[in-house]
Amino acid sequence: MxxxxxxxxxxxxxxxxxxxxxxxxxxxxxxxxxxxxxxxxxxxxxxxxxxxxxxxxxxxxxxxxxxxxxxxxxxxxxxxxxxxxxxxxxxxxxxxxxxxxxxxxxxxxxxxxxxxxxxxxxxxxxxxxxxxxxxxxxxxxxFDYNDNAYLLVLNYDNSADENKLLESIQSEAKKCKIKSKSFHKDQGELTLELRLIKENASFVNKITKEIGVSNAMLVSYNGDYTS
Structure with a gap:
């Protein structure tokens, strides 16, 4: 065995x-x-x-x-x-x-x-x-997608016409979406997500000349945003 x-x-x-x-x-x-x-x-x-x-x-x-x-x-x-x-x-x-x-x-x-x-x-x-x-x-x-997203942050006061501002911005963008809006003591802040028609940020200078707008800032946006 x-x-x-x-x-x-x-x-x-x-x-x-x-x-x-x-x-x-x-x-x-x-x-x-x-x-x-x-x-x-x-x-x-x-x-x-x-x-x-x-x-x-x-x-x-x-x-x-x-x-x-x-x-x-x-x-x-x-x-x-x-x-x-x-x-x-x-x-x-x-x-x-x-x-x-x-x-x-x-x-x-x-x-x-x-x-x-x-x-x-x-x-x-x-x-x-x-x-x-x-x-x-x-x-x-x-490969260039040519569809970069941006965040536009606007600071304004009571004298600003929001509808006029949005119309001016929408004329330069393929897509315009409000991400956040706040208003405190006669000072407001509006954050918009933009898809520009052309890669041209010169319209920001035009917006800052609008009545009531104190500051405008355009930044590149990758989707990581919290409000």
Whole structure:
């Protein structure tokens, strides 16, 4: 009668035997390709960034996220038992940093995906996928929608004719929508969302000459507004 194999024997074998599957060449190749693809993401992010303030530290973190993810996937793929422990350890990690731009979230997922596919040895998928994503991002960045939104903030007093002001503004805009209005002690503030017919802000000077208008400010608007 053959030797009886217990669960502990299977556990020990799965924990000790599979570590030899990862060679130095495999590790160097995976991390090397991940590093190259991470640099590619770094330059694409810098080229296509349209925000107000470019943050180099966030861009560098995209490269590091790719490398760290690759290391994790290499460790998980080398041993089943280790992968279970690592999943449990990573499940307690909580990230509370707010992502202000939705495109930053796209780049984070891209960096994580590069680390996953490179760690799994799917190098061709990582290279082709990154190339296609980069082409789409650059093409969309170059495409001019010519439909920029603006916020117009007006300060005025009792002597101002609101109807006349709105008619003057609407003649310059494809779309005009009131976002907020307040009036306190003979001083009012009106905030409008505008879609201009032409990218020409000279009409703001005309509005400031209207009777009762003390101040007019036009700012670019990305939709993040609360009143």
């Amino acid at each position: 053959g030797e009886k194999i217990t669960f502990m024997d299977v556990f020990k074998n799965s924990f000790t035997e599979n570590f030899s599957q990862l060679s130095i060449s495999t590790i160097v190749l995976s991390l090397g390709i991940t590093f190259v693809l991470g640099l590619f993401i770094f330059f694409i992010y810098k080229k296509t960034y349209n925000g107000v303030l470019y943050t180099k530290s966030f861009n560098v973190s995209l490269l590091l996220i790719s490398l760290v993810t690759c290391v994790v996937i290499l460790a998980i793929s080398s041993n089943v038992v280790l992968s279970l422990g690592m999943v449990g350890a990573l499940s307690i990690v909580r990230f509370r940093t707010a992502v202000k731009d939705s495109m930053d979230l796209v780049y984070m997922f891209w960096a994580i995906s590069v680390g996953i596919v490179s760690g799994a040895g799917l190098f061709l998928l990582g290279i082709i996928g990154s190339a296609i994503i980069a082409v789409i991002l650059i093409a969309m960045n170059k």
